[in-house]
Amino acid sequence: AQTVTQSQPEMSVQEAETVTLSCTYDTSESNYYLFWYKQPPSRQMILVIRQEAYKQQNATENRFSVNFQKAAKSFSLKISDSQLGDTAMYFCAFKTGANNLFFGTGTRLTVIP
């Protein structure tokens, strides 16, 4: 069975500071993909960043980067220079070759002005 665990239900960060959201997962698959999705109050699900398990290099998208530790099955999201628009729920998700996504329970991030 695939499981995704986000152990931080809520976090807050000062504007312009850096914050890291944690995610761990469990799988017996050797090839898989990891994603972080953002859900603002508008309810949309927005892809933030993705990582392919066979790639050792950590993915980066502008102010967003990941720390992917395959042996530890850890996939944390770092947000640098936090902005008010980053306030949202963040979901870690895992996908196998069957194409189905498994989500964590989410972390609610609040950026404080």
Add this chain to the structure above:
Amino acid sequence: NAGVTQTPKFQVLKTGQSMTLQCAQDMNHEYMSWYRQDPGMGLRLIHYSVGAGITDQGEVPNGYNVSRSTTEDFPLRLLSAAPSQTSVYFCASSGQASNQPQHFGDGTRLSIL
């Protein structure tokens, strides 16, 4: 480019009523899926389809039916609504390759009284 379109955005039903949530995508994606989002539980997979004429069950399929007669459309049917089905429902689609991220609709908030 409309992406994934869900209708309606909001709906209130009485227990025992039937309802179809519509989902359409214009990206020629082969893979489509339905998730429900409940407080504190993240998104959970209800049903999915890897192409026209092919559907399969996800994590929480009970009480829901789907069909896929065309590549574009993937409706979700509640035959006899129950209060436990009160939730926010998301439709998503992606290309068939596993590294393709899923594109989400804006969600349908469904309340069963």
